[in-house]
Amino acid sequence: MPHPVLVAAAAIINDQQEVLISKRPHDVDQGGLWEFPGGKLAPYETGYQALKREIHEELGITLTRARPLLRINHAYPHKKILLDVWKVESFQGEPWGREGQPVRWVKLDELVNYSFPDANKPIIQALTLPDEYVITGDCNDPDHALERLQELLTAGAKLIQLRQPTLSEEDFCLLAERFQEACQAAGARLLLNAAPELLKKVDAAGIHLTGQRLMALKERPVGQDKLLAASCHDPASIRQAVKLDADFITLSPVLPTTTHPEAAPLGWQRFKELVEYEAKMPVFALGGMRPSDRQRIFALGGQGVAGISHFWDKDSRHPD
Ligand SMILES: Nc1nc2c([nH]c(=O)n2[C@@H]2O[C@H](COP(=O)(O)OP(=O)(O)OP(=O)(O)O)[C@@H](O)[C@H]2O)c(=O)[nH]1
Ligand SMILES: [Mg+2]
Numbered sequence: 001m002p003h004p005v006l007v008a009a010a011a012i013i014n015d016q017q018e019v020l021i022s023k024r025p026h027d028v029d030q031g032g033l034w035e036f037p038g039g040k041l042a043p044y045e046t047g048y049q050a051l052k053r054e055i056h057e058e059l060g061i062t063l064t065r066a067r068p069l070l071r072i073n074h075a076y077p078h079k080k081i082l083l084d085v086w087k088v089e090s091f092q093g094e095p096w097g098r099e100g101q102p103v104r105w106v107k108l109d110e111l112v113n114y115s116f117p118d119a120n121k122p123i124i125q126a127l128t129l130p131d132e133y134v135i136t137g138d139c140n141d142p143d144h145a146l147e148r149l150q151e152l153l154t155a156g157a158k159l160i161q162l163r164q165p166t167l168s169e170e171d172f173c174l175l176a177e178r179f180q181e182a183c184q185a186a187g188a189r190l191l192l193n194a195a196p197e198l199l200k201k202v203d204a205a206g207i208h209l210t211g212q213r214l215m216a217l218k219e220r221p222v223g224q225d226k227l228l229a230a231s232c233h234d235p236a237s238i239r240q241a242v243k244l245d246a247d248f249i250t251l252s253p254v255l256p257t258t259t260h261p262e263a264a265p266l267g268w269q270r271f272k273e274l275v276e277y278e279a280k281m282p283v284f285a286l287g288g289m290r291p292s293d294r295q296r297i298f299a300l301g302g303q304g305v306a307g308i309s310h311f312w313d314k315d316s317r318h319p320d
Helices: 047-059 108-113 118-128 142-154 169-185 196-200 211-216 235-243 267-277 291-299
Strands: 005-012 018-023 038-040 062-075 080-092 103-107 132-135 159-162 189-192 206-209 227-232 248-251 283-286 304-307
Touching: 005 018, 005 047, 005 062, 005 118, 018 047, 018 108, 038 047, 047 062, 047 080, 062 118, 062 267, 062 291, 080 118, 103 108, 108 118, 132 283, 142 169, 159 169, 169 189, 169 196, 189 227, 196 206, 206 211, 211 227, 211 235, 227 235, 235 248, 248 267, 267 283, 291 304
Parallel strands: 005 080, 132 159, 132 304, 159 189, 189 206, 206 227, 227 248, 248 283, 283 304
Antiparallel strands: 005 038, 018 103, 062 080
């Protein structure tokens, strides 16, 4: 099989949290579609070197800080590409279309209104998801759990999974209602670790499928207006999440973890391989994670950290 064409692309974010997109000329491959500026790596270049060169050539700006966002392997009918996408956090100069291409700053939640090449869907997901996914631990005392949730929301948490496998459906719904109200008020999104039908009772942002629910489904159980996430542990479960058109997954356990001591950890190398070659969507690393693992996860192509111990449980929260 021929090697994929290596392409570096930039999601350039400004102070208003808008991202820069540019329009491909009509007479080239994928012509007329919007894209993230960038281009092919020269044979001697790393992804970041190519990114800096292409962005200067196409937009006339100099990148000063960027971090890996995600890497997408995509097969078009006529070629395979590996898109190495970076999130640009700082740059010098004022971008303009140096090659005559239209460029536009777009709010993140408006990206869905533009037509991009097929490979780009995960980039749009990655840009609209945060880099931390908090999973609830002990909620035996609902008032105490609400207090803890409020603390996390105040500290900036934007994506929460309500996971209470031992609660009855009725008690789960009661708690979920209260969680949803608090999350909505804080502009955060709540996913229910529950049967997808529960969204009819509690209008949360989405569903997080356990490994078992994931494998039992034949098609995406919720509409595109809801988030669908799943717990994956191996290539088979990741492929099933891809088949169901999930929006993101957790991959676990990356490291040994106190909540699932029996599970064999994947390790960082396997995490990277599964993210790059199997998952065609954002992946949160789960299992033994600390908030300080974020930079390493970015470097391996992951979306960010997920966890219970160092995120929900206050006592074990690490100073970083
Ligand atoms: N830059 C960029 N390329 C993308 C995106 N999505 C996507 O599928 N691609 C594909 O990746 C390839 C990038 O090639 P390119 O035409 O931008 O490369 P380039 O800037 O080096 O152009 P050149 O070869 O004309 O000098 C194209 O096949 C393009 O369709 C994206 O968001 N940004
Ligand atoms: Mg280009």
